[in-house]
Amino acid sequence: MNLELSENLRNVVDQLSEQFSDALIDIYKSTGDTFIRVEPDHIVDICKELKEEYHFIYLADILGTDRFTSDERFEVIYNLVSLRDRERLFLKVWLEEENPTVDSVTEVWESANWHERQVYDMFGVTFNNHPDMRRIYMPEDFDYYPLRKEFPLLGIPGSIELPSSTPDTE
């Protein structure tokens, strides 16, 4: 592979591909950052390894995207930072359209809790073993996932209740 990686990241990537040879699907650079796509089943192991061995102690974000393809439609992106080595690494998993599920990484980084709830709220991706899998922005009884591509920008009329505007008269 001819990626221009820093010495440190090259080491990380080499070690990872040795250790998880069948879990790493793709490694590439884009806009100056390094992306690794992995098998969803191994995400927790890989995250643990990255945190414990390579000092990626800071999980900056977890994002979802809707690739809008018929197979492996949803993508979850983990944005990892090593403050000591000044490195940033993105992990990605692709999930099926029907019932997208991946293991939660809350046991590795506690901050994953809210990030994963956000991905759940917006895309309907569920995270196994998550301690508190609830919506975080939208009302509890909301039936849709707003950042899925088929969801209309202005929402579905009547899907969220407005307060009654009849004046309170005793």
Place this chain on the structure above:
Amino acid sequence: MGIESALGDGYFTTKIDSLTNWARSNAAWPMPMGLACCAIEMMAFAGPKYDAARFGSEVMRFSPRQSDVMIVAGWVNYKMSHAIRRIWDQMPDPKWCIAMGACASTGGMHRCYGVVQGCDNFLPVDAYVSGCPPRPDALLHALMKIQDKIRTEHSVMLDT
């Protein structure tokens, strides 16, 4: 000339409507409902430079019990709308409402599923302020409009 001549010096007569409207219009205490960036302009409106105190509106109450004018400053999302409506319902009558800025009036640039497209969907708005953000003097103008409105109101009804 009417009753004044009978009362002698030191009296003048007026309609009770004019008296209450005069009192109300010069003591319109705002209920600041600061939700987003517009709230910063609303603070300037109360501050020394723009000085809403000139209009008797310096007393930002932060409590619905004693306020007359609700200033909805900023975009309203669906979850927040219930809290706003509750505070509005807790304000004593008579009360007035200003929708401050493009967002509170129409949803503004937040044309999306989470934001109510105008707080008049659930509140009776008396004055809309355009702009994003509107300058504090635009808010003063809305306040003066509401004062005009109060002065021309008929608050006392004849029992017929």
